[in-house]
Amino acid sequence: MIRRELRNLYLHGGTLLATFSFFVFALFCIALTLGPHENILKQSAPALIWILAILSTLFSTPLLLKAEAKEGLLDEILLHPSSPAFYLLSKTIAECILFGLPLIVVGACLSSFFLLPYKDILTLSLTLLIGFPALSSLGILGGLLTIHSQGGGLLIALLILPLTLPLLLFGLAVMEMVRLGLDSSASFCLLTGVALLLVIISITASSWALRFAIEG
Numbered sequence: 372m373i374r375r376e377l378r379n380l381y382l383h384g385g386t387l388l389a390t391f392s393f394f395v396f397a398l399f400c401i402a403l404t405l406g407p408h409e410n411i412l413k414q415s416a417p418a419l420i421w422i423l424a425i426l427s428t429l430f431s432t433p434l435l436l437k438a439e440a441k442e443g444l445l446d447e448i449l450l451h452p453s454s455p456a457f458y459l460l461s462k463t464i465a466e467c468i469l470f471g472l473p474l475i476v477v478g479a480c481l482s483s484f485f486l487l488p489y490k491d492i493l494t495l496s497l498t499l500l501i502g503f504p505a506l507s508s509l510g511i512l513g514g515l516l517t518i519h520s521q522g523g524g525l526l527i528a529l530l531i532l533p534l535t536l537p538l539l540l541f542g543l544a545v546m547e548m549v550r551l552g553l554d555s556s557a558s559f560c561l562l563t564g565v566a567l568l569l570v571i572i573s574i575t576a577s578s579w580a581l582r583f584a585i586e587g
Contacts, residue, residue: 372458376465380435387470390431394423395477402484416485417495417546418539420478424499425506431539432510434463435518440518448581457579463507463570471503473484480485494549498542498562505566508573509534517579537565 380387391527401419405411439445448458475496482492513531548555 372461373464374499376458376461377469379383379439380465380469380584386431386434386438389427390427391474392469394427395481397423400479402481405485410513412485413487413491416482417489417491417543419485420482420495421499421502421539421542424478424541425532427530427540428470428503428506429510429513429535431470431542432507433514436514438513438517443563445581456574457534459508459511459574459577459581463509463574465506467504471500471507475499475503491546491549494546498545501563502538502542502566503558504585505538505569505573506535507583508570508577512544512580514575515577527546528541538562538569 385493398420402412405415436445448455451458478499479492479496484496487495509531516530543561545555545558548558
């Protein structure tokens, strides 16, 4: 199932490329706008990279789902005897491999524009790695809920973006603890727990939303 989803994502590589271009261009422009102020750059970098990663994921995943719906690929999921949750989970894993990992690598490389030390870059990449499966599953849920709407971006912003706030806050809490030289294990555990909870809730809700999306 994961191989099938990887192939589908590869066939829709144009959407992923456009998302990467938005992420890189936005991050580069923000770095230029903030100027050479070292303290401002270091303090703003984690939040900016996290927010851009959230926006990139939540607005690219629904586009991919709409393309798959037009091609009839989503109908095949319901026709298969296995639970739709397994297919939706495989979509999340495939997106983490083909989209999440490259996005994290690009974000780590562009962190040098914000004068982040190596330890902060490593921590930021780790928090994104933990949080991205939750972002992907939330994007799938948002895409299925708005699959038949013309202006789905506003609905996703209202329905799904608030659910990403715990990931953002705990991810930034980890960065702050590391910056202050304090023990960040508790914050890491909270981030991981919230990410797992969001994946479970999103995949379960997406299984129901898929049936309504196909029948509608």
